[in-house]
Amino acid sequence: MSDSPRHDPTRQDDDTPYYDHPTGGWGSLEGVTKIFGASRSSPAAMKVLARQNKPGGMMCTSCAWAKPAKPHTFEFCENGAKATLWEMDRRRAGRDFFASHTLSELKAWNDRDLEQQGRLTEPLRYDAASDRYLPVGWDEAFADIGGRLKAMDPKEAVFYSSGHAGLEASYLYALFARAMGHQNLPQSSNMCHETTSVNLLKFIGTPVGTCTLEDFDHCDAIFFFGQNTGTNSPRFLHTLKDAVDRGCRIVTFNPIRERGLISFADPQNPAQMTVAKPTRISEKYFQVRPGGDVAVMAGMIKCVLAAEDAAPGTVLDHDFIAEHTTGVEAAMDAIRAADWGEIERHSGLTRAMIEDAAEVYLSAKNVIGIYGMGLTQHVDGWLNLGMLCNLLMLRGHIGRLGAGISPVRGHSNVQGQRTIGVGEKSSHMPADKLRELFGIEPPTEEGMNAVHASEALLEGRVKALISLGGNLVRALPDRERMEAAWPTMDLTVNIATKLNRSHLVPGKVGYLLPCLGRTDEDIQGGTAQAVSMEDSLSHIYGSVGRADPPSEQVKSEVAIVAGIAAATLPPNPRLKWREWTADYGLVRDLIAATFPDQFARFNERLFEPGGFYRGNPAREREWKTESGKAEFTTPTTLSSLGETPEGAEVVTLVTLRSNDQFNTTIYGLSDRLRGLNDRQVVLINHDEIARLGLQEGQTVTLVSAVSDGVDRRVGGLKVTAYDLPPLCVAGYYPELNPLVPLSYHEKNSQTPAYKGAPVRIVAD
Structure with missing residues (x-):
C-alpha cells in the first residue's frame, strides 16, 4: 500500500507542475517551430521533412518506430522534426x-x-x-x-x-x-536495451520483440511498462489512437504520469486540432513504484490463476503451455506463494488496482506487452522481462496475430x-x-x-x-x-x-x-x-x-x-x-x-x-532457446531494484529525458510535456519533501548511496514538488549519470541501472 497520504497512483496531483494539454496538437507544432528558429535550419529542411519516413525519402534519425506502408501526409513527429532540423543546421x-x-x-x-x-x-x-x-x-x-x-x-x-x-x-x-x-x-x-537482447533471447529465443505493425490492428489490450511514448516515439501515438478508436483497451504502469500515454490530439486531424476532443490513450494509468513492476505482474498473474481455479480449463491456454513452454509449475508455485501485502508494498498499488488491470487482461483475446527502459535499466531487469513473458505466455499471447511482446527502441x-x-x-x-x-x-x-x-x-x-x-x-x-x-x-x-x-x-x-x-x-x-x-x-x-x-x-x-x-x-x-x-x-x-x-x-x-x-x-513459435521451448521464469524477488542500501534517507533515483532532448542531445532547456522549465532539478512528491525535512526551491546535492569507496555526487539541484510515488526522486539524464556506478547494472547484460539507483539528498 502507498504510505504517502497525498499520493494517489491513479490520478494527477494538481498541486504539482504538469502539462494539462494533450500530446501532439498545437503544442507539438509550436515545439517544432521553436527548434527550426534555434537551429537556423536550411530552407531545404521542409522538402526533406515532406519525404521523411516515406519510400525513397530520408528515414528519421530519431526513434526507431515503424514506418507504415501507407504513410500519413506528414510522416514525422515533433521529435523527428527536431532531429532533422538540428542536423540541417546552417551554422x-x-x-x-x-x-x-x-x-x-x-x-x-x-x-x-x-x-x-x-x-x-x-x-x-x-x-x-x-x-x-x-x-x-x-x-x-x-x-x-x-x-x-x-x-x-x-x-x-x-x-x-x-x-x-x-x-x-x-x-x-x-x-x-x-x-x-x-x-x-x-x-x-549496452546502455538501454541490452537487457532485452540478452534475456529475451533466453526466455523466448529472440533478442528483439515479436510484434509488427499489423498486430496493432488486431490487439484487444495493450499493457505499457516503463515507456514514455510521447517523448521517445511520438509517431507511435497514431497507432495507439487508431487502436483505441476501434476499442482496444490500454493500461499503463509508470512511476510518472506521462502525457503521451494520457491524451493525444492528432496534428493531422483537423477536427482534433480545432473542436473535437483529444483521444484518451490509457483507460487505466497506475503510478507504480520504481522496481515494482515485478510485484504488479505477480499480482496480475495471481488474479489469472484465481480465475483459472474458479473455472478450470477456460482461462489459461493449456495447449500452448503444454506444447510450447517449460518451467510453468515452478514459476506459478512461486507466484501463488507471493503475499498480497508484499505485492502492495513493493508496487505502491492496492490489490484492487492490480485486480482492475487483471480484468482488462482477462477480458482480451489478443494482448500486446510494450516496454521501454523503465523495465530494462534495473539491477534485476531480467526478472522484469521474465515476468512480462510469464504474463503473456499464460494465455498464449506470443506468436500469433494481434499479440506479442514489443520493446520500443530509442535510436533509429x-x-x-x-x-x-x-x-x-x-x-x-x-x-x-x-x-x-x-x-x-x-x-x-x-x-x-x-x-x-x-x-x-x-x-x-x-x-x-x-x-x-x-x-x-x-x-x-x-x-x-x-x-x-x-x-x-x-x-x-x-x-x-x-x-x-x-x-x-x-x-x-x-x-x-x-x-x-x-x-x-x-x-x-x-x-x-x-x-x-x-x-x-x-x-x-x-x-x-x-x-x-x-x-x-x-x-x-x-x-x-x-x-x-x-x-x-x-x-x-x-x-x-x-x-x-x-x-x-x-x-x-x-x-x-x-x-x-x-x-x-x-x-x-x-x-x-x-x-x-x-x-x-x-x-512463428519457433523457440531458439536451450530447451527448444519458451521458458517461464521463477521470480526470486518482488522488486527489480536488487539489494538496496538501508536507511530512511535512501530514495530511488529515476533518470528522465525531456521532450526537448534526444539521447544526450539537448534541443532546449524546457520540458513542455511535464510542465517544467529547468533541467537542474530533483523532482520529489510533497510528502517526501516534508519527510526528508526539505523545502520547495531549496538547492540540494544528490549523493550515491552505493558504498564502494567512491564519492559520487551532483549538486546545485532545485527541489521541485512533482507527482511521483513515495521513496523515489527523479532528474535528468545525462546530468545525473555521475550518480550511477559502473558496477550498478543489470546482472546479465550490464545495462546501467539508470531507472533504479539508490541516492541520498544533502542540503547545499
Missing part, C-alpha cells in the same frame, strides 16, 4: 571556431551550446601544445590512425557505435574489428546494428561466413561491452577508442571517473556531425572526423547512395539524403570506416574497401551473403513500402 563549426577556443575553455560550456555551434566541416587533430583542434588532411589522418592501430595489440582497441550509422557502415565497422583481431564492439544498446538503427554484427559476441557475426567471404580467421574470444570496456579503461587496458557517432562520455554511468580516464588513452577517434562533450577529452592523440548526416546527399562514384536501417519491429528501410553537405571535405560514415580499415589492415584482395565505398549496394550484397535468412534480395527490397520484414522465429 558551421569550422577551423575559425576551433582556432578561437581551447578545449579547456569549451569544457565550461553546456552540452546544448556545444552542439549549437553547427556542423563540423573538416578533419581535425588535437594539438596538446595549443590545446586546440587543428585541421589535418584525410590521407594523413587515415595513415596516422591506421599506423597507431597496427602497432597495438588488437584487444587494446575498442570500436564503439551509436545507433545512428546505417547498416552499410555498421557492417563494415563490425567486419573491420574482426579482421583486425578483436570483438570489442560496444554499442548504444540501434537494433539494426546488432542484427548485422555490431556486438561483442562471436554469435553476432557468423565466423564461417567471414572465412568464406573474406578469408579471415575471426577472433573467438568474446569482446567487451560498454561497461566492460569502461572498467578496462580505468584499469589501463584500453589504448584506443574509435567512436562511430554518439557522445559516449556523456552517456556512460560514473561519468566523472570516465571523463578523467579518457585522456589516458593513446588514441581517440570521434566520427561525428556536431561538436559534443566527448570530443573535449581526447586521448594523447585525438582526431575529430566530420561525417555526413542521414539528411545529407551522399555521392560516391558519381552516384547518389542510399543507406538502410532497421526499426523496432524488425523491418528494414532504405534512406536517401537530399540536403547539401556542410562542406566538400565531409565524408560519409562508410568512407571513413573504410578509409581507417584500409590504412590499418594488411592487404587482402577480398577486403575491397575502395569498391565498397564507391557502391553501397555491394555492401548490402555482403550483408545478404552473411545473413541470408534475413536479408535475401536486400537491394531488390530496399525501398519496399513499409520496409521488408526480416523475420522472427518466436513470432
